[in-house]
Amino acid sequence: SSPCYSPSSDQRFWSTLRRRVDSLVENRKLVDRSLPAGENCEAVDLTSRLKGDSMLLLRGFDSVAESLSQLSNNLDNALQGAKKLNKPPAISESEAQEISVEAESDDKREQKEEDSQGRGIKRKLVTPEEEESKKYQDTTFKEMDRIKKVKTLAISMAAKASTLARELKLIRSDLGFMQERCALLEEENTKLLLRNVPPDEDDDLVRLxxxxxxxxxxxxxxxxxxxxxxxxxxxxxxxxxxxxxxxxxxxxxxxxxxxxxxxxxxxxxxxxxxxxxxxxxxxxxxxxxxxxxxxxxxxxxx
The missing domain is CATH 1.10.287 (Helix Hairpins)
Known part of the structure; x- marks a missing residue:
């Protein structure tokens, strides 16, 4: 059986990620509203802003770690599916029943042919042409059995390959989303770092x-x-x-x-x-x- 990536797990992943993003945005708004106003409280304002921004960064990194763990689980499932593809696939019950029925019919037919041939031998001697035809029929029956088995194997391999391709597409989309999220977090981190350093305009004003x-x-x-x-x-x-x-x-x-x-x-x-x-x-x-x-x-x- 191929690794299952059910739509329910996908929905849970995106719902948890959406809740994380919403919580981050709400916390950012609360931090911006709770900042003290006034020129005499600039030091307290700066420290509170830095604490709030650091907490936001920690929460963002927690969400990124959680999503990366989920992504690693998905990759493990995909690898297990690829390993299972290398093994000979198990034939389903319906296919096994069909094969057993075909084998029984072939056995019955062979027995009937043997009975008819035994009766013919009693009546007359077997010619070499009949022996060649019998050998040809045996070889054709064996080749048909092999072709059927190969066909069933190819169908199961194609089904597993399609499921694996779908899972790889989902994993690729998740990776793209996580890369975008990491880029946004890096931009926020750079903005926070630049907040601590006074800009050039403030330097010019101080110099003047x-x-x-x-x-x-x-x-x-x-x-x-x-x-x-x-x-x-x-x-x-x-x-x-x-x-x-x-x-x-x-x-x-x-x-x-x-x-x-x-x-x-x-x-x-x-x-x-x-x-x-x-x-x-x-x-x-x-x-x-x-x-x-x-x-x-x-x-x-x-």
Missing amino acids: QLEALLTEKSRLANENANLTRENRCLHQLVEYHQLTSQDLSASYEDLVRGICLDFDSHSETADRETTTTTTTTPKANLSGFSKSLDQCFSDDDE
């Missing part, structure tokens, strides 16, 4: 943001340098105004004191003049200090 931050940093550094220079100049102006105000107040007080003092004491006035000359700032120094301030403001403007 870094360049903008560096330019802003340089601009702020220049502004800070300008402000420190202006602050230093303002401090110098304050010191200059403080010095000029002190010189004016000191000279005014000396003038008032010189008017009020006794002019007879010449030595005291001389001493006061020396003190005023030492305390007052020279005009040359004041002009030089103002020039230095003008140079500082010109540098800032530049």
Whole structure:
């Protein structure tokens, strides 16, 4: 008997495979819906996505392993059928009955011929032509028996070959489907691997943001340098105004004191003049200090 690949087993295989695919699609949808939204939860989102995708891959590989096991069983059945084809096929009961009936009829006919020939021998002697005809008939009967047996063997071999060809076509279609499924799983795996690596567009955006931050940093550094220079100049102006105000107040007080003092004491006035000359700032120094301030403001403007 040839290996049976019943339609019920075929339906079970495709139904289980369809259930697997449907479960994978539903799990993928549930994982996509359950992903957390928000910019602060990117790490949690990535880990959950990776876990869901890894589970999907594991389930897909499980389905592929199951289908491959079923395919290996089918191949084993086909190999057993091929081995059985090499053996001499067993003749069915109907064929055996036909052969036995034919053999009995041949025996009866031979017995009748022998009886008739025995009766003829009693009546007359057997001629050589009759012996040759008898031998020819025996050989033809034997050849006909061999031809019938060969015919039955050829019919059974053709039936088994047709069943084996159908099974091989089914196995080939299953292999094509499994190859397509493996290609889809490989594409999903590559997509998952590429998800972990940032794409080129993100790299360009990050680079542009870094360049903008560096330019802003340089601009702020220049502004800070300008402000420190202006602050230093303002401090110098304050010191200059403080010095000029002190010189004016000191000279005014000396003038008032010189008017009020006794002019007879010449030595005291001389001493006061020396003190005023030492305390007052020279005009040359004041002009030089103002020039230095003008140079500082010109540098800032530049």
